[in-house]
Amino acid sequence: MDGAFAISQSDKRPMYLQIMEQIKQRIAVGDWTEGQAIPSIRQLAVDLQVSVITVKRAYLELEREGIIVTQQGKGSHVASTPGLGARLREQELEQHLEQAARIAALLGLRPRQLEHRLREAGDRLAEKEII
Amino acid sequence: MRGSVVGHLILKDWRLQCLPILASVAAGALALAILQRGNETAFVVGSVWLFVALIVIGCMLPIFAIVNERKKQNLAFLMSLPISNMQYTTAKLVSTVGMFLAPWLTMVIATLLIVQIRGILPHGTIPITLILLMLPFVGFCFIAGTSLVGESEGWSTAATLVCNSSYGLVWYFIVKIPALTLTFKSPVAIWSPTALAIFGSELASVPLMLGLTFFLQSRKRDFV
Amino acid sequence: MNRHYPNGLAIELEGVGKKYRFFSLDNIHLKVPEGQIMGLIGPNGAGKSTTIRILMGLVHQDSGEVRVLGHQMPAEQVAAKWDIGFASEDMRLYESETLAWHMNFIQSIYLSWDAAYAQVLLKRFGLRAEQKIKGLSHGQRVKATLLLVLARRPKLLVLDEPTTGLDPVARHEILRELTGVMTDEGRTVLFSSHNTQDVEQISDRITFIDRGRIIDSMDKEMYLDRWRRLRIEVPFGIQLPALPGIIGVKQDGRLAIATSNAFDPDVANAYESTGARIQRIENMTLEEIFVANVEHSREEVEA
Numbered sequence: 001m002d003g004a005f006a007i008s009q010s011d012k013r014p015m016y017l018q019i020m021e022q023i024k025q026r027i028a029v030g031d032w033t034e035g036q037a038i039p040s041i042r043q044l045a046v047d048l049q050v051s052v053i054t055v056k057r058a059y060l061e062l063e064r065e066g067i068i069v070t071q072q073g074k075g076s077h078v079a080s081t082p083g084l085g086a087r088l089r090e091q092e093l094e095q096h097l098e099q100a101a102r103i104a105a106l107l108g109l110r111p112r113q114l115e116h117r118l119r120e121a122g123d124r125l126a127e128k129e130i131i
Numbered sequence: 132m133r134g135s136v137v138g139h140l141i142l143k144d145w146r147l148q149c150l151p152i153l154a155s156v157a158a159g160a161l162a163l164a165i166l167q168r169g170n171e172t173a174f175v176v177g178s179v180w181l182f183v184a185l186i187v188i189g190c191m192l193p194i195f196a197i198v199n200e201r202k203k204q205n206l207a208f209l210m211s212l213p214i215s216n217m218q219y220t221t222a223k224l225v226s227t228v229g230m231f232l233a234p235w236l237t238m239v240i241a242t243l244l245i246v247q248i249r250g251i252l253p254h255g256t257i258p259i260t261l262i263l264l265m266l267p268f269v270g271f272c273f274i275a276g277t278s279l280v281g282e283s284e285g286w287s288t289a290a291t292l293v294c295n296s297s298y299g300l301v302w303y304f305i306v307k308i309p310a311l312t313l314t315f316k317s318p319v320a321i322w323s324p325t326a327l328a329i330f331g332s333e334l335a336s337v338p339l340m341l342g343l344t345f346f347l348q349s350r351k352r353d354f355v
Numbered sequence: 356m357n358r359h360y361p362n363g364l365a366i367e368l369e370g371v372g373k374k375y376r377f378f379s380l381d382n383i384h385l386k387v388p389e390g391q392i393m394g395l396i397g398p399n400g401a402g403k404s405t406t407i408r409i410l411m412g413l414v415h416q417d418s419g420e421v422r423v424l425g426h427q428m429p430a431e432q433v434a435a436k437w438d439i440g441f442a443s444e445d446m447r448l449y450e451s452e453t454l455a456w457h458m459n460f461i462q463s464i465y466l467s468w469d470a471a472y473a474q475v476l477l478k479r480f481g482l483r484a485e486q487k488i489k490g491l492s493h494g495q496r497v498k499a500t501l502l503l504v505l506a507r508r509p510k511l512l513v514l515d516e517p518t519t520g521l522d523p524v525a526r527h528e529i530l531r532e533l534t535g536v537m538t539d540e541g542r543t544v545l546f547s548s549h550n551t552q553d554v555e556q557i558s559d560r561i562t563f564i565d566r567g568r569i570i571d572s573m574d575k576e577m578y579l580d581r582w583r584r585l586r587i588e589v590p591f592g593i594q595l596p597a598l599p600g601i602i603g604v605k606q607d608g609r610l611a612i613a614t615s616n617a618f619d620p621d622v623a624n625a626y627e628s629t630g631a632r633i634q635r636i637e638n639m640t641l642e643e644i645f646v647a648n649v650e651h652s653r654e655e656v657e658a
Binding site: 049 | 535
Binding site: 136139143147203204205207208210211212213214215218352353354355 | 408411413414415432433434436437439440441442443445446447448449450451452460463464500
């Protein structure tokens with residue numbers, strides 16, 4: 001389960017943000033579901049070979065965003081809010097769309113051209129899945 | 132805690148130095164073998180060799196057992212163990228003196244036995260023999276103590292030089308003391324007051340030097 | 356959380372000083388809470404090794420109090436050392452003996468030796484117990500020394516440059532074991548290093564030391580939060596004002612780099628209100644923070 005976690009040294013973002021992002025991705029993708037128990041702060045720190053304080057911070061921030069819940073003495077689990085996974089997927093989509101818009105602007109594409117490219121990408125994906 | 136840490140350190144030293152110890156005992160045994168042949172040449176050769184063996188052991192032991200440990204940076208490893216510097220000093224002195232005593236006592240006893248059993252020399256020579264044989268032991272304690280306190284090969288070498296250059300001089304004076312040499316021919320060992328005084332001060336110098344070593348070690352504030 | 360020691364501190368140095376002929380440690384305050392990993396960073400000759408030797412009781416301080424695992428040092432060093440695993444860069448094992456001999460030696464002294472874990476470590480570190488120490492490479496010797504310390508599972512690990520001179524694979528192996536120690540929240544680690552990347556990765560708290568003085572000590576995340584580099588475009592004729600929290604500005608023509616050790620977004624606004632344009636606000640790596648901190652502290656001392 002935790003083999004898929006990786007902290008990148010070359011990623012300039014703080015480690016705790018990387019951890020938060022990867023946890024959100026797990027939930028978005030459906031690997032971790034609502035209410036499911038997740039590794040304790042200490043355990044994840046050991047598995048990732050990072051300091052406890054970094055994982056603690058990531059968990060605190062995630063708790064603040066309502067994504068996980070940590071209970072004294074009972075460990076941590078994904079928040080039981082229904083549709084959490086879907087919500088996180090939505091957030092990710094938003095982020096990617098914003099990024100696409102930004103890059104399109106740099107390339108000088110107009111919104112209609114961006115729309116076209118997006119439709120093409122969707123079609124390509126559909127083809128692959130049929131095959 | 133299984134057994135005392137000091138005990139483990141002493142055993143460790145004996146185990147690490149067992150080859151040098153065996154070599155030294157072998158050298159001494161050879162000297163004695165020559166000595167007991169009985170004729171005059173054998174006696175001179177054997178007795179000189181015996182003393183040389185004891186002096187060499189007295190010089191090499193502190194190097195192997197004390198100086199090298201510091202030079203090869205094993206000291207930090209040992210001091211990370213649950214011991215104080217005084218416990219280290221105790222372990223070191225006990226093990227090193229023990230390593231010297233093994234060949235030395237053997238040779239002293241063997242020499243005396245040879246003198247007695249083989250009758251090579253009359254018993255009147257026993258006091259001076261013991262006094263002369265004590266010298267390497269006194270010298271060794273001086274070198275060992277200086278090596279431990281001095282913390283460098285330099286100090287050890289200086290102490291060794293002082294000792295080795297003194298032996299000849301001390302011998303010269305001792306064999307000139309009438310109170311010791313006059314009793315040579317006697318079939319019985321006679322301990323004159325002079326002989327007792329000299330032997331006594333040799334014996335007393337050992338705990339004195341070891342005590343001084345302990346005292347100086349305890350004053351150290353930077354141990355490693 | 357269990358608090359085994361006074362104030363829950365595994366290590367406490369208060370006002371510690373030590374004077375040598377050409378170097379002195381000055382008013383060292385250091386607190387390492389139980390259950391944390393503390394990284395000690397400093398240039399060569401800063402006083403890391405001396406500080407570590409003082410807390411191990413190997414060197415007697417001239418002034419100040421030292422308490423390790425609740426014991427006064429150096430007076431109670433024997434009691435303390437039962438629970439401390441110490442390894443330093445200048446420490447050597449006996450060349451003529453095997454690793455197995457050393458393992459037996461340690462095992463005969465300490466009750467807490469975990470033989471099964473020792474075997475696991477032998478495999479993980481790629482070491483063979485029957486090998487003599489003199490036949491090992493530098494990296495293998497370091498790993499051997501650490502194995503002897505780790506297999507005892509001591510409450511406190513004090514390591515002076517544990518990863519120095521090691522190849523990346525060996526470093527990774529060691530960092531893995533050091534973070535593994537954290538599974539038990541009653542165990543503490545203090546390690547010193549040049550390698551800021553290692554320290555940044557696994558430390559909970561970080562202390563900077565330079566020229567015999569502690570220049571900073573706090574939670575790692577706080578360092579990373581407080582320090583920023585601002586890249587500023589300065590139009591001709593504009594003078595950048597001195598602002599709180601900005602410890603240094605380097606300007607080359609129209610481009611300036613401002614370094615802050617107490618970052619506040621208001622600072623960016625303050626610059627922009629003078630007509631300058633903020634190109635980028637960057638986080639700093641621990642290495643950059645360390646270098647900037649040392650330069651700043653040296654300037655302050657000289658002033």
